Amino acid sequence: MTHHAQALAHLVEHFGVKPDQMTPARVRSYDQALSRLPVAVLEPMVQRAIDTRTPRWGDLPTVAELRADAEVCRLELVKALGDYGCASCEGTKGFIAVTHADGVRMERCNCFRRRQEQLAALGLGVAPIAALTAAEGRDWASHDEG
Numbered sequence: 813m814t815h816h817a818q819a820l821a822h823l824v825e826h827f828g829v830k831p832d833q834m835t836p837a838r839v840r841s842y843d844q845a846l847s848r849l850p851v852a853v854l855e856p857m858v859q860r861a862i863d864t865r866t867p868r869w870g871d872l873p874t875v876a877e878l879r880a881d882a883e884v885c886r887l888e889l890v891k892a893l894g895d896y897g898c899a900s901c902e903g904t905k906g907f908i909a910v911t912h913a914d915g916v917r918m919e920r921c922n923c924f925r926r927r928q929e930q931l932a933a934l935g936l937g938v939a940p941i942a943a944l945t946a947a948e949g950r951d952w953a954s955h956d957e958g
């Protein structure tokens with residue numbers, strides 16, 4: 813089972829959704845929405861939905877609600893990495909002055925690059941969930957972008 817299918821199963825179970833309510837079209841909508849989310853946010857998102865969403869026994873939180881929860885979790889995971897910055901870029905936050913033949917330029921410090929790599933490794937990127945899942949309001953079936 814994929815991570816997002818697992819997250820969906822967890823939600824269906826917790827919110828008491830009966831199997832016959834999960835029509836193939838519905839499953840597909842949720843499945844596609846969740847599959848666009850970074851894997852790292854799935855479990856925290858499920859936990860947050862369970863903790864904070866008003867129980868509507870027999871129904872799931874909407875895709876938009878789950879996406880909002882996922883974004884909160886993404887920001888928390890990013891924040892948990894701590895602030896970047898090091899002795900070399902103190903005062904210029906993530907930038908260092910690099911001397912080239914034609915002069916001095918401000919460039920990204922290595923600590924900033926390391927942070928970008930950490931985010932990439934977690935699949936968290938820098939874009940909000942809304943940008944990753946911009947298919948809202950569109951026909952899911954016609955939206956094939958990754």
Ligand SMILES: [Zn+2]
Binds near residue numbers: 898907
């Ligand atoms: Zn630095």
